[in-house]
Amino acid sequence: MHYGFPLWLVLTHFLNILFLTLLARSGVGILSAFPKLYLSDHCHPGREFIRFRKRTFSADSARPWSSLEEEESWSPVLALPGRKNLGLARHWHFMTIQFWILTGLAYVILLFADDQWRRLVPTDWAIVPDAFRVLATYLSGRLAPPQPGLPYNAAQQLAYFAVVFVLAPLQILTGAAMSPSVIGRFPRYPRLFGGRQVARSLHFLTLCALVAFVVVHTAMVVIHGIPREFAAIVLTSYGANHTRAVVVGAAGLLVIAGVNVLATAFSLRHRRRTQRLLGRMVDPFERVLSRASTSRQRFRATDVSSYFRVNGYPPPDERYRQLAADGFAEYRLEVGGLVEQPLRLSLDELRGLGWGTRTTKHNCIQGWSAIAEWGGVPLAAILEACRPLPEARHLVFLALDDKTVTENEGRHGYFYGTIPLFLALKPQSILALEMNGRPLPVEHGAPARVRTETQLGFKMVKWVHAIQIVDSYAAIGQGQGGWREDQQFYANAAGV
Ligand SMILES: Nc1nc2c(c(=O)[nH]1)N[C@H]1C(S)=C(S)[C@@H](COP(=O)(O)O)O[C@H]1N2
Ligand SMILES: [Mo]
Numbered sequence: 001m002h003y004g005f006p007l008w009l010v011l012t013h014f015l016n017i018l019f020l021t022l023l024a025r026s027g028v029g030i031l032s033a034f035p036k037l038y039l040s041d042h043c044h045p046g047r048e049f050i051r052f053r054k055r056t057f058s059a060d061s062a063r064p065w066s067s068l069e070e071e072e073s074w075s076p077v078l079a080l081p082g083r084k085n086l087g088l089a090r091h092w093h094f095m096t097i098q099f100w101i102l103t104g105l106a107y108v109i110l111l112f113a114d115d116q117w118r119r120l121v122p123t124d125w126a127i128v129p130d131a132f133r134v135l136a137t138y139l140s141g142r143l144a145p146p147q148p149g150l151p152y153n154a155a156q157q158l159a160y161f162a163v164v165f166v167l168a169p170l171q172i173l174t175g176a177a178m179s180p181s182v183i184g185r186f187p188r189y190p191r192l193f194g195g196r197q198v199a200r201s202l203h204f205l206t207l208c209a210l211v212a213f214v215v216v217h218t219a220m221v222v223i224h225g226i227p228r229e230f231a232a233i234v235l236t237s238y239g240a241n242h243t244r245a246v247v248v249g250a251a252g253l254l255v256i257a258g259v260n261v262l263a264t265a266f267s268l269r270h271r272r273r274t275q276r277l278l279g280r281m282v283d284p285f286e287r288v289l290s291r292a293s294t295s296r297q298r299f300r301a302t303d304v305s306s307y308f309r310v311n312g313y314p315p316p317d318e319r320y321r322q323l324a325a326d327g328f329a330e331y332r333l334e335v336g337g338l339v340e341q342p343l344r345l346s347l348d349e350l351r352g353l354g355w356g357t358r359t360t361k362h363n364c365i366q367g368w369s370a371i372a373e374w375g376g377v378p379l380a381a382i383l384e385a386c387r388p389l390p391e392a393r394h395l396v397f398l399a400l401d402d403k404t405v406t407e408n409e410g411r412h413g414y415f416y417g418t419i420p421l422f423l424a425l426k427p428q429s430i431l432a433l434e435m436n437g438r439p440l441p442v443e444h445g446a447p448a449r450v451r452t453e454t455q456l457g458f459k460m461v462k463w464v465h466a467i468q469i470v471d472s473y474a475a476i477g478q479g480q481g482g483w484r485e486d487q488q489f490y491a492n493a494a495g496v
Helices: 007-031 086-113 127-139 154-176 180-185 189-193 196-223 228-235 242-269 271-292 318-325 347-352 379-386 483-488
Strands: 333-337 343-345 356-363 369-378 394-402 414-420 429-435 449-452 464-470
Touching: 007 086, 007 196, 007 228, 007 242, 086 154, 086 242, 086 271, 086 483, 127 154, 154 189, 154 196, 180 189, 180 271, 180 356, 189 196, 196 228, 228 242, 242 271, 333 379, 343 347, 343 379, 347 429, 369 379, 379 429, 379 464, 414 449, 414 483
Parallel strands: 333 464
Antiparallel strands: 333 343, 356 369, 369 429, 394 414, 394 464, 429 449
């Protein structure tokens, strides 16, 4: 058996490095939105085990704060695209992941089709002590020879095996354990890793391991004899022309750097276009996942988080203060648009439509989670009462908080959000009026907020005063289907 470097191996290596750089940099961009790692899904402030910044926030800080303030602006050199562009970083991550998985599948299939798997997959436990012997050899300053009949020594083989068959799958599995649609449908799945936040931490630590592998691996190729090894991996043969190999290899690395620079510069300059272009590849996937998953979460009372972060400042105006002071006696929810029966409901009338409570995990797009019991009116019951017309497609939730006033980030307008009809009809989609058995606290959306348990938190509009049923949201706001979609370039579908 000859273990050379066939062309497919060279190509998949190249694509793998390209996609890994995009994944790592966009991953860092995502991390910057909540640059701390937890071991518990309650994400209690101060209990993170790794924090990538100095500033701290605490649950008992005197002034109100919002989790968006925990977002950091990291350099575009490190992050793709960097500078507080969580939505676009996610778009790059989820676009690239599809191609990375395809490359990985092609690689593994070819590996087995070609009998090349024997170079990676150990067939004897003796590989473990052998690998230690190899390490000892390296540490004593000598090069370790390959195993008989194989191109690699035991340590190399073990490392390559671990990367392909352990770290890469782990990265995919821990990634999935963060998706609100996946864990809404399979609430026990993240427990495989010790919870969603442990999965998130592992996802980051595995990235570190992969980066460490690439560094050591490249160093080894160099130590083992550039340009001979280099010629083999770039031009498929140990006998290839060395100069040509170095030129082709350098060109390949330049292409990878170039793609990264272009992707970053384009994303920073054309945020809406990046959101739209990448959205074409990412949104359908998220929409299918959201449609297919129905939340089956039923946490227990003892699972409820003692601390639940807030995102978004309450409406500061006098009208809202007055409403709250009167216990929302004057509050009316307006339901209109493409309906047979427009509604105008007091809180009591709303309650009369139906009631349900369930205890679920909230997953903010930034990365934190928390568990609470939510009680409220099924959105399906509201729809039944207003009877949407056949052309109805989306629910628009209009909120009372004017971001021009409550946030000072150069963004503006009243918060709003949309969800497709099919999400509203899921059994765990409710207009919540209670949290943990009490009327909603002001900061969590009093008197009424959306809960739809397979989606990210930003879809769950707080301080709702009206629901509009529409056939399209193109003419609302900036047309992206929500305030955060419009102003922060988040994806409209939010199942991952
Ligand atoms: N009206 C309004 N609703 C909103 C927001 C907001 O800023 N304004 N923030 C959203 C985001 S990003 C999240 S994560 C959740 C947070 O809900 P909580 O504050 O109850 O934790 O509310 C969502 N609903
Ligand atoms: Mo959020």
